[in-house]
Amino acid sequence: MSVTRGLEGVVATTSSISSIIDDTLTYVGYDIDDLAENASFEEIIFLLWHRKLPTEAELDELKKQLSQEAELPKEVLEHFKMYPIKSVHPMAALRTAVSLLGLYDSEADVMNTEANYRKAIRLQAKIPALVTAFARVRKGLEPIAPKKELSFAANFLYMLTGKDPDAIAVEAFDKALVLHADHELNASTFTARVCVATLSDVYSGVTAALGALKGPLHGGANEAVMKMLTEIGSLENVETYVREKLDRKEKIMGFGHRVYRKGDPRAKHLREMSRKLTTLTGEPHWYEMSTKIEKIVTGEKNLPPNVDFYSASVYHSLGIDHDLFTPIFAISRVSGWLAHILEQYDNNRLIRPRAEYNGPGMQKYVPIGLR
Numbered sequence: 001m002s003v004t005r006g007l008e009g010v011v012a013t014t015s016s017i018s019s020i021i022d023d024t025l026t027y028v029g030y031d032i033d034d035l036a037e038n039a040s041f042e043e044i045i046f047l048l049w050h051r052k053l054p055t056e057a058e059l060d061e062l063k064k065q066l067s068q069e070a071e072l073p074k075e076v077l078e079h080f081k082m083y084p085i086k087s088v089h090p091m092a093a094l095r096t097a098v099s100l101l102g103l104y105d106s107e108a109d110v111m112n113t114e115a116n117y118r119k120a121i122r123l124q125a126k127i128p129a130l131v132t133a134f135a136r137v138r139k140g141l142e143p144i145a146p147k148k149e150l151s152f153a154a155n156f157l158y159m160l161t162g163k164d165p166d167a168i169a170v171e172a173f174d175k176a177l178v179l180h181a182d183h184e185l186n187a188s189t190f191t192a193r194v195c196v197a198t199l200s201d202v203y204s205g206v207t208a209a210l211g212a213l214k215g216p217l218h219g220g221a222n223e224a225v226m227k228m229l230t231e232i233g234s235l236e237n238v239e240t241y242v243r244e245k246l247d248r249k250e251k252i253m254g255f256g257h258r259v260y261r262k263g264d265p266r267a268k269h270l271r272e273m274s275r276k277l278t279t280l281t282g283e284p285h286w287y288e289m290s291t292k293i294e295k296i297v298t299g300e301k302n303l304p305p306n307v308d309f310y311s312a313s314v315y316h317s318l319g320i321d322h323d324l325f326t327p328i329f330a331i332s333r334v335s336g337w338l339a340h341i342l343e344q345y346d347n348n349r350l351i352r353p354r355a356e357y358n359g360p361g362m363q364k365y366v367p368i369g370l371r
């Protein structure tokens, strides 16, 4: 047996959902640059789940279903109030709440294609409602029900703030959702597939994926980037901060990638969004600090920014609390997880790799009194 640390380069499944070839990312064969400029997030959900762009009628139907399923069971909302609300991280709250949602879905353990698709709709619809409800409950505010006439992106911002969002914020948020929706066999998607390959249920798969996304080497990096920018505080401090961190061999969050070598194609869209939004909010220093960090890290380490780097200043500019950045990633990525979960069920085989044992050789049991 030979060990490939971190399964680098190992091809573990076939998939028709998204691909990364020569640093080009496609969803079902559509280049991410094309989709980022032209598609809405609802179209992307349909594309990932059905492998084709929707007609107008199909899109209307999906939007109707998402809006019908957005309501949360009252027990789940009550549960939030039992959490240690001031200290709990919203990503931990979301992971717990998604698991809880499964208890209130009478179809949770029904295993057929139609029931699994219905659960996919419910999860996609309810996850933004969970994130926004938790964000409000912890501030002593009442959760807000979505408005049927608003888009997925607009509804998230509306449910978070209680105000109708402006068109620029909706456009930016929608594009961020499009950019984060799927990414081949990243760690959280792989986790979801491993989980459901045991023929466990959709809620378990998404709960497992949320646990994997939470880590700072994966989705948790966007919050860590904002923490770093806040710590640095001003443009003058960037150079010293970054060089000292690199000298200590510490990682700069938001840089590097297991698959991309030349760069993450999503980062340029987020960089431009960061530039525009920070100018509009009158806080261009977040963008200026970010570009200066990028210059140093690419110059010193040849590591380009990944999707998490500029999304931090984008979400900050939209007025979103920093600890909600990773849950926002989940609102989008759940569309990809669900596509992969459904694909896994369609052609399932248990995922069970091997480990090369490197512990002690054969030993004889020693009774406790003789140890």
Ligand SMILES: CC(=O)SCCNC(=O)CCNC(=O)[C@H](O)C(C)(C)COP(=O)(O)OP(=O)(O)OC[C@H]1O[C@@H](n2cnc3c(N)ncnc32)[C@H](O)[C@@H]1OP(=O)(O)O
Residues within 6 Å of the ligand: 006, 216, 217, 218, 219, 221, 249, 250, 251, 252, 253, 254, 255, 256, 257, 258, 259, 301, 303, 306, 307, 308
């Ligand atoms: C949505 C996403 O999940 S995108 C990724 C989000 N995560 C981050 O931004 C966290 C920071 N980045 C990283 O930790 C890594 O680049 C990862 C986890 C994304 C990819 O990691 P891997 O492919 O396993 O690379 P690995 O961690 O082994 O690093 C290889 C080398 O590059 C260095 N390196 C990698 N990323 C960074 C970084 N962000 N800053 C500084 N050095 C880095 C490592 O220190 C290591 O150096 P060495 O060979 O001298 O020891």
Ligand SMILES: O=C([O-])CC(=O)C(=O)O
Residues within 6 Å of the ligand: 182, 183, 185, 186, 187, 258, 259, 306, 307
């Ligand atoms: O693919 C990965 O390893 C991480 C990533 O960029 C993502 O999940 O979007």
